[in-house]
Amino acid sequence: MPEMTLVEALNLALARAMADDPSVVVLGEDVGLNGGVFRATVGLEKRFGSERVLDTPLAELLISGLCVGMAAQGLKPVGEIQFMGFIYPCLDQLVNHASRMRNRTQGRLTCPMVLRAPHGAGIRAPEHHSESTEAMLAHIPGLRVVMPSSPESAYGLLLAAIRDPDPVVFLEPTRLYRAAKGEVEDNGEALPLDHAFVLREGRDITMISWGAALKETAAAADALSAEGILAEVVDLATLKPYDEETILSSVAKTGRCLIVHEAARTGGFGAEIAATVAEHGLSSLLAPVTRVTGYDTIIPMARLEQHYMPSVERIVTAGRKMCQFS
Template sequence: MSRADVREVTLVEAVNMALAWEMAQDESVIVLGEDVATNGGVFRATVGLRERFGYKRVMDTPLAENLIAGTAIGMATQGLKPVAEFQFMGFIYAGMEQIISHAARMRNRTRGRLHCQIVYRAPFGGGIHAPEHHSESTEALFAHIPGLRVVVPSSPQRAYGLLLAAIRNPDPVLFLEPKRIYRAVTQSVVNNGESLPLDTCYTLREGDDVTLVTWGACVMETLQAADTLAQQGVLAEVIDVATVSPLDRETLLCSVAKTGRAVIVHEACRNGGVGAEIAASIAEGAFLDLQAPVVRVTGYDTIMPYYRNEQAYLPQVQDIVEAVEQVIAL
């Protein structure tokens, strides 16, 4: 392998790499969305793609999310593989009718005659001092929908591999990119077109005392909390859920069977969140292994506040440490 095959990139650059790789290999892959062509996207995730692949494959759309979602469905039913970007997750609601009523149901509706090989990309989550509707973490809305995968990368390597897998998946995938860590870290990524498996949790750190379950940007604080706990003699196992629907319950249950304790961390509000489904799964499948109740560290059941109060809303390292101390003491 040549040196040029390995690149030190941020998460958003890894997204760009994956798109460029798949577009170069497969002419049926089409990118569309608001400002994705001329400007390279609001976060520059698609920068350079229009110059390389042309306007017919990298298309700017009107400011119309329902149109974006629906056009992608039409493309997919005719054999194309659209990757449609919503500028922010808070803008996706106008497209939910198309995504839920049509994209997720197309295979079932036509008894397998048609399917929707679509990736809907959206930057999501708080932490960048954005205005209203720019900091949504509403992955639970879509995790409830049969026929729709919901994938959340948490590092450059996983962004690259999971996006390739999402584009190649024959059914629709909602690919949520945690913009708070778009440029937070760099990682060596091998640009060889190898995908990572969907529907799989990733164990980032092994431990015997407590299982920490998280995804997206909160992986960063959770790993930092695990470092702090290690200094106290508490060995935390850290699991990145990565695909929040369908959920890899087996990995979660095996970890809890080993540690006997679980803390779930996510920045979405608590009520009806994906963390509640994970907690229920642990209660059903590993109840006799639990030495303490499952604890959730989450955002509040409020609208994401403006930037002056963002940090008070988002789970912090100390919040996670205190939750672990709580379950360890029981």
């Protein structure tokens, strides 16, 4: 199988979806001629034409509104928002229309749209280009929130999102776009949504993360392993609705739950997981549920952002402390 980066895998999935289904259309700012700000859509306009790959004005509310209208009329639009910090104008359409379409029409209409956006920090971008507000989106009933962590999962999860009959916000870890390569076969096979993936088996502590933060989480698991602490690493993948069964099963095995996310601590999605473990897995716990997160500040720019994001050292320290509980 060919090796490719995460952004190349996204491009491959988009091309596959468009080739398999003529109702799939792509739209957004500079997605056509320029191939998108991160080149995720490069070559699609040339292959599928300007009627299916649409360059839009600089208007995120317009992009999301067009997606809702297209989806209601039988198309499967995939809209691109250039950075997650620009997604806020889309909330009107996501909250008031996309997420309510099935309920509002009593199932007569659904809203099979995908809204893609780069997620998180790590590329030293200015303000509004490094947001991690996935918890805000996960709070919206009727909306799926999905985040890949590798080229393989990017391909399979994006195909699943496009084929899903309901709206999906698909968040792409910016600093993983070209960070590493993985083997991706263009076989058209989707990965299951609403399913967490156990990336590494362990017995002493469950480490849960998603997106780019999985990179540091996996490195921390390696470091803890050298100390004799075997961590089980879980990629949440779909944040809404998320796979409670896999989380609780892992915590029942290890007795410890460490949650790592890049987003600010207060109201972050890690708190939702912690609440679930407290409600349904309390008797399994050998130590308090612990979170390693970003800070309750606007993410700083340039080099300072490295001090904001969870580091391997912070994760290892938290894991080591948790394992001191008997």
